[in-house]
Amino acid sequence: MIGFLYACGAGLMLAQPAAAQSGKWPLTDLSAFRQPGGTWQIAGDVAARLGKPNTLETAKGTGVLVNQPGKKQHGQDLYSNVEHGDIDLELDYMMAAGSNSGIYFQGRYELQLFDSWGNPAPRAADNGGIYERWDDSRPEGQQGYQGYAPRQNASKAPGLWQHLKVSFQAPRFDASGKKVENARIIRAELNGVVIHENVELQGSTRGANGNEAPTGPLRIQGDHGAVAFRNINITEYPGARPTLTGLNYTVYKAANARELDPATAKAEAKGTAPTLTANAGPFTHGYQLRYTGKLNVEKAGDYNVGVYAQGGGASLTINGKQIAGYGGNGRGKATLPAGSSDVEIIYGREGDWGAPTLGLYIAGNGLREIQFGDAITPDNTDPILLEADQTTILRSFMDAPGREKITHAVSVGSPEKVHYTYDLDNGMLVQAWRGGFLETTPMWHERGNGTARPIGTLQRFGQTAFTLNRLADAGAAWSADSAGTSFRPKGYVLDEKDRPTFRYQAFGSNVSDAIRILPDGSGFTRDLEVTAPAADLFAKLAEGAQIEQVEKDLYVVDGKSFYLRITDAGGAKPVVRTSGNKQELIVPVRGKLSYSILF
Structure with a gap:
């Protein structure tokens, strides 16, 4: 540019x-x-x-x-x-x-x-x-x-x-x-x-x-x-808006609209239409509707075109070439000349399910997507939203890009509108976000699939990994293998404000993991307490494309996505190291480890 x-x-x-x-x-x-x-x-x-x-x-x-x-x-x-x-x-x-x-x-x-x-x-x-x-x-x-x-x-x-x-x-x-x-x-x-x-x-x-x-x-x-x-x-998008003109329609009765042959079928109604619609003609169901017309574009070139349909199926042919076969939503590419192109659009409605809906869309070659036809009827399912006017805890599945579904996720909501998800299988802080708490429609609507979705500005904290690991030295790889960890989740206990402290066993130690939202909503603190830690036990606090130390004990992580401030490392010295194509912030564990994340 x-x-x-x-x-x-x-x-x-x-x-x-x-x-x-x-x-x-x-x-x-x-x-x-x-x-x-x-x-x-x-x-x-x-x-x-x-x-x-x-x-x-x-x-x-x-x-x-x-x-x-x-x-x-x-x-x-x-x-x-x-x-x-x-x-x-x-x-x-x-x-x-x-x-x-x-x-x-x-x-x-x-x-x-x-x-x-x-x-x-x-x-x-x-x-x-x-x-x-x-x-x-x-x-x-x-x-x-x-x-x-x-x-x-x-x-x-x-x-x-x-x-x-x-x-x-x-x-x-x-x-x-x-x-x-x-x-x-x-x-x-x-x-x-x-x-x-x-x-x-x-x-x-x-x-x-x-x-x-x-x-x-x-x-x-x-x-x-x-x-x-x-x-x-x-x-x-400098292109002039295309037009769909000269629309003529023919309606046929059809028990099977997909297989109707217009050469032998009897036309029940004909007419012209100012716009594309699935509702032309006298029938409410059991019909096929065929449109012919002109699609007019200012510039010759390649376009993305297609049809959308509800309550039936549709197909699209331009200049004698089928672009989208019969179905609910078909799309393809078409090379159009400047000026007019012949279009044929077929819509079939056999049963009485769904709202009859038909439309054509076109985009590309300097055009933002433009639609002609009926408005798409939105999904009538009301979203199931879970608010957090007080500390709110929900166990669910949780999708996380780049990893398998988290099956033992605990999401904790707060009235400060800062929330987080914890992975019980790894003792890991998975993600945090600010705004609304959770949409649980996938979890609770009809049969559901057990998944909840965060609502708000989401900050993820890396790939699935145990928070604690034993390393021969600060340069050793962080193992994802559970062998030798003796990891055993022990659930969580609630304090007087119903805030959870997670507990588990790992490497022969008992671990408590308390995450608390800061009163001003700027982020949260995390306090890890480990009984009698092994001499070679480390905690991984963060990973990202880049980790920079900007002040004493203050780091900015993953290309300036969030801040991490270490408040108590028990005298241990944090280490920023390179692991593959990313960096990690790790620190030896001396019994108690406290830090905060601001985002």
């Missing part, structure tokens, strides 16, 4: 703005920016201190865009050297403690970036919020309106990388320049959590540049606080 971002003063417009281009921005220098302010720079790495407001520390190199406004130099916003319409934007960003920034789509619609770590009730001005619009003529206290808070606080701590994905749809205008459709945030996902879906933006948010238009620059707020970005990817 070339020239994705540039900086300029408020209100500066390009006479001939360039079109946006899809791809990853290399972040090798500032040449992509117009008049970049002195607070913006390119760095090789960046770090923040938890207790040091509005400050980022940088390392030489490329790949990271950093802004550090301060008392000596006031920051200014950064604008793209290109203008965009419909785009998908994906990037990582890091906030300094107490920092404030934002991303303005088309320079007009702000998605807020803010240090909202630990805030249990986020508002529109918090991290991930869609900032409010503003009208000075409104009554005092009501000037701000139409702001949208994120569904939940999915924020991470200052100094940790956060991942943002946004699908933005630009406003639409007719030939006279009149707006006929508002802009939308189709979907926004922060740190793996959906925070917005199908939000209509009825006008520019506060601080926007100029009136609404079909295109505009991407703008990053630069005058409020220290912030960094990396891995900026943009997917542009």
